[in-house]
Amino acid sequence: MPTGPNPADFAVVRATNLAVVLRHVHANAPCSRADIAAETGLNKATVSSLVADLIDRRLLRETGLTERRIGRPATMLVLDGEPYVALGIEVNTDYLALSAIDLGGARILSWRRSFDGLDSTAARAATAIAALARRAAARIDRQDRRIIGLTVGVPGLVTPAGVVANAPNLGWSDVDLAAALRSALGNPAYPVTVDNDANLGALAEYRYGAAAGHPDSAYLTGELGLGAGILIAGQLVRGARGAAGEIGHVEVVADGPLCACGRRGCLEAVAGTAAIVRRIDPDNTEEALRDLDPEVAEIARRAKAGDKVVVDALTEIGGLLGRGVAVLANVLNPSLIVLGGHYVPLAAWLLPSAQAELNRRVIAPDAGGCRLAVSELAHSAAASGGAASVLDAVDYAKLSV
């Protein structure tokens, strides 16, 4: 039965209002105290007191900016958030990447190290991911900052509950990676989640990279595997069971080469990184797939030197890539499709034929305005997207208790 208010109620109201102010600044920064009052319905004295509290906790800070308006110029507020750090890690077949971004949006750490994902079990991968997370945590602790969450990107199907249902290139199926990581990290106070690498890459390119200003866009991973992350109206498309974005396994060449998935002629099998390496350096493929960076760098070097075999192969593969992305463009009409990962150093030779094929195959005039672009984040996209997804999920009410 309801009773009169007691001090605990006031504490709850204050925590709620602190969260309201933080969320408002997160969405609308820079903004003034008066803006916050006008748009949240809180009165100005309350807003001033809440802002003072949030500045004390280094969740907000004042900037020198002022707004032109009638009367006195106002001091503008932005998120500070320096003490609060979001972690993202990507595990892939040939590397681990880590990204740490603070609540104010500043990038603190960006690491990448080689990792033999092709020969690792899920348990060994969890150990390696946890070791990397602990190294970052130690550094963040020394700076008197606090980790507020970790999201790990995986090249495979991840269920809404965060279980890796299937990651064919890693050889994993039905792996509860989030649980394994929580355990390996000693059940940390922050949330640990798992998502598809392409989804996280799409989010990162939209927030920090080539897809800024493109709420309808897609991102192709360009790792050993080939997946797409899809944004519609700025929201990730996950599908009914979290399996959206499998452009890598759309058939683009009937009875084409065998794909790792067991089908034939999949986009991944004809235009994925392994297909590029196999086509250009067929003698050395199996070793090359374990460590793609030097292999891709060598292909780019030869293309740059004008090696006709390499340039012709990349031009042809670009055309096949164009067939695949034309499917995305016909079905979803994005304004931008970003090529990521190992496509980045090869983009100069892949992109022109891919864009031409895209334009030919899309029924909407001018390919519906769809343009191909190169990732600005390369192999750090999924890890950055992991950190971004932590920042998106921040519970400001908890942070401000």
Add this chain to the structure above:
Amino acid sequence: MPTGPNPADFAVVRATNLAVVLRHVHANAPCSRADIAAETGLNKATVSSLVADLIDRRLLRETGLTERRIGRPATMLVLDGEPYVALGIEVNTDYLALSAIDLGGARILSWRRSFDGLDSTAARAATAIAALARRAAARIDRQDRRIIGLTVGVPGLVTPAGVVANAPNLGWSDVDLAAALRSALGNPAYPVTVDNDANLGALAEYRYGAAAGHPDSAYLTGELGLGAGILIAGQLVRGARGAAGEIGHVEVVADGPLCACGRRGCLEAVAGTAAIVRRIDPDNTEEALRDLDPEVAEIARRAKAGDKVVVDALTEIGGLLGRGVAVLANVLNPSLIVLGGHYVPLAAWLLPSAQAELNRRVIAPDAGGCRLAVSELAHSAAASGGAASVLDAVDYAKLSV
């Protein structure tokens, strides 16, 4: 400068609150006055007065339902809305369809008449659409009801501003159909908008048909043209320029038959209604395309009678349809794909091979849970979706003034 409240302010506040109550009942019906008060923050006396007003205007009505809760049973409220009617019309190559649905969700009119869209100009089509709308309006007027909006579905690319950029099967490009209709209807007080037929069909199947409970789903029109309407989390996917859903022009057979769009091997060219008619009744195709109903009925009759040529052809075309919808399933992971229009009477022979091919081609286990289903609305889907889109856009604040 702000001054004290005056009577006009109170009227604005009351209109706003009436709209808040209507929107709440629209989203949560059936609900009690106490529910409304608890969830809107309005006090109970205010809610009672607002509800009385809305019942007077026949926007709400009481039902006999009561809620089990502590204390007295509560009278439950639902939308009445009988006096307010939403109109949807579809124009296609061989028919016009009209659907009228009142604000309470009751279907009032469902008409379909043949129409020679292949030989009509956009101006003649606008005249025919307006004539149909006027006939409905006359009937609705006689019942003392009021039209609150008209949305027209068109088989083509429609820009966000409602201009038909391109409707290849109708031979239209850059047609401002909404403006033409407004003029032909004497600039009515209600809004007139235009949308893609597949989008409206997807919306209708989700609200009233086979896709109920499937917020991640797609709908294939199955008219002379073949388009998809796509829902993600219950929202229509339109794309950056409104050109999403062009599954009909994804290539499924390399160097396949010529498509109306000028490309080869498009899904529409190998598994659209015209392809089915051409395959089964090649001597009579051009006449048959003008009036598809009897042609499709004859094909269904022959299949039902066990005509092996027809059954084999439909089984093979079902497989090609499966290739096409596998693209949607790999990219979007819907839980349901609905086959509409002329596919409905042929579904018994198309569906099994289509589902089998879908299952083979989708990388997620069990095709990511994606099932093919038959439209429950057939050729009235887009018209019903037009009415649904009017109901979704109702400005309750205006309605309650």
